[in-house]
Amino acid sequence: ITDDHDRALLGRNPHWPATTFSTLAGFVEPGESLDDAVRREVFEEVGVTVGEVTYGSSQPWPFPSSLMLGFFGKAESSDINVDAEEISEARWFTRDEIDTLIASGELKVPGELSVSGWLIRTWHGGDIDSTW
Numbered sequence: 001i002t003d004d005h006d007r008a009l010l011g012r013n014p015h016w017p018a019t020t021f022s023t024l025a026g027f028v029e030p031g032e033s034l035d036d037a038v039r040r041e042v043f044e045e046v047g048v049t050v051g052e053v054t055y056g057s058s059q060p061w062p063f064p065s066s067l068m069l070g071f072f073g074k075a076e077s078s079d080i081n082v083d084a085e086e087i088s089e090a091r092w093f094t095r096d097e098i099d100t101l102i103a104s105g106e107l108k109v110p111g112e113l114s115v116s117g118w119l120i121r122t123w124h125g126g127d128i129d130s131t132w
């Protein structure tokens with residue numbers, strides 16, 4: 001999810017180290033479109049309203065009959081209100097902030113083999129060395 005300033009929205013699961021951030025994730029409800037699932041999950045987890053949603057990529061998921069799908073979305077709001085259950089922290093990152101924080105060891109993002117890592121690297125447009 002990106003905002004009007006082209007910052008990326010990343011969040012942290014409460015069970016992860018304080019330096020580990022990723023794209024948001026969720027599940028599709030029965031009868032729900034994929035676009036609507038993206039909008040609902042982002043709003044439920046961080047209170048950000050999402051407009052345009054476009055497909056990015058996919059990866060196998062280790063649960064039976066499951067697939068991880070990655071989407072890009074455009075935020076219609078930038079205020080963050082985390083749900084405090086699934087997400088303990090979320091924030092907007094610029095490309096420069098990601099580079100600086102990764103170089104200092106203050107930020108880790110998923111590896112390039114995960115769809116989340118792919119989404120982050122595609123948005124970033126550069127080489128990111130930090131993985132978990």
